[in-house]
Amino acid sequence: MSSTDLDLENIPSIDLQTFTHASVSKQGDKYWFFEKSEESFPGQTFGLEISRILYHTESPFQDILIFESTTFGNVLVLNGIVQCTEKDEFAYQELITHLPIMSHPSPKKVLVIGGGDCGVIRELVKHVEDNTVESITMVEIDDMVIKLSTKFLPNMAKYHNHPKVNLRIEDGFKFLKETTEKFDVIITDSSDPEGPAEEFFQVNYFKLLLNALAKKGIVIMQSSENIWLNIDYLKDLLVKARIVFKNVAYSQCYMPSYTSGQLGLVIATNDEEKTLQTPLRRFSEEKESQIFQYYSSEIHSASFVLPKWAKNKLDL
């Protein structure tokens, strides 16, 4: 269905007992969501017990499933892959946002590609309130995700109408090809390469990012992988990034609801002087505790430290 048909006030309830979906199965008298992918992570799965199915649709872009879990709060699933759970979403949202923002001397103009759950915007607004970030442009292809997030992930999707946010419903790839604007920070918060986000994991995408980046700007993107899952793919992704950017680093976020309990982020800039592993700006411990749950200047640096074998394999 399309988003214009979506009536958030009158969402019909779904009977779990008759609901069918490739990711949902019954075990004993309980219903479970299982994240499985023969291609991306064969032989392993993460499961969450379902208490209620909140919504399911095929949007023009992807399969969208939202359920209430028994212990992780509400869960957003795109094409069978967990995007966020209310329990641990702050980990990823904070790391992908504050790594580049706190590494940049003056991140005034920020672009978000994807990010339909609006968690990254929520984090960026903290820096608007701090008089650092002046404008946020978010380009999301699927406004169903935004609308459904306002309903079912209200702690995430609350600032898409913020006066400093310019929300555009269109293809991020196309936007980057056409824009003449230059941004200080570009955050690609996409879904995984299977589906509409496939183009985001190619050399050409890094070139488009560079083209839209102000001098000394910083880009960050989720890698869709981690060191345990497919380190060869990661190595290849870093090689692609290094074709375009002179300074490329790799950070990991550790949270239970992502495959293997961790997800990698690729961060890059053409500023060769910059040490991305060390934040350029720091808040006091007290302020960190007020505005962050996951991020801190210590976490910033530690997130780049990889196990010995992975560090060697990725030439980091």
Next chain:
Amino acid sequence: MSSTDLDLENIPSIDLQTFTHASVSKQGDKYWFFEKSEESFPGQTFGLEISRILYHTESPFQDILIFESTTFGNVLVLNGIVQCTEKDEFAYQELITHLPIMSHPSPKKVLVIGGGDCGVIRELVKHVEDNTVESITMVEIDDMVIKLSTKFLPNMAKYHNHPKVNLRIEDGFKFLKETTEKFDVIITDSSDPEGPAEEFFQVNYFKLLLNALAKKGIVIMQSSENIWLNIDYLKDLLVKARIVFKNVAYSQCYMPSYTSGQLGLVIATNDEEKTLQTPLRRFSEEKESQIFQYYSSEIHSASFVLPKWAKNKLDL
């Protein structure tokens, strides 16, 4: 069955299609192991696809299941909880061993409580070969685990007959009550509190550890928890440790096969001068790459860095 009845040369094959176990279920035409615990981690599960059941028994102490997975190698499961998989076991074995060893100025006498898969011994032997560790005493209650590990985890269980290893098949708790020996490092590599290891998570156990510890000695134990799972339990465990030890720290290991993709380690000493977060001894990067896959001096320090909320909650 008891270990004396175990004939490693003639292990009967098990038919997966007729095998029944609380942790094993069929989905479509595939068989999966699911790690579930209503008590310890309700509503979430980690699953591994099974290619063959290698062994199953009820020892006098616990339920032992060993299977070959399609993508994680052989897997040892005690009382339904994954102890190690061939794919990622080195992460935990290296961190729990090298954190205390590399923090101690001269770790000559080492005691291992538990550790039946013999992975910790394998790691300790690296320091014997380095002329640092002089003797290793290992006290494991269940010799079935050791014997089965020699058969099914041959890369882990290969040094229990090493000339510097004194292997004792008995209750670790009882051993500590009776021993008059003093150790420089004590590693508690137990299973989780449900089962024979329950006593290892109490104040009294920390007192026994202190009693068997040489001056400036260091203890480490797996916490059976992580910050996402049950942070109140962890807080309580650290409080218990601080009743006995003046200097207590908490480190996390990040690996896919443990619940939530991470497992905490409690490390403690009465040496108030020591900064456990910084290794006292370091190898060259080259030597680190030769003898370690997970550990490095960088990983040592980074493993203690927790997300802001967890650091605050645990008073670290």
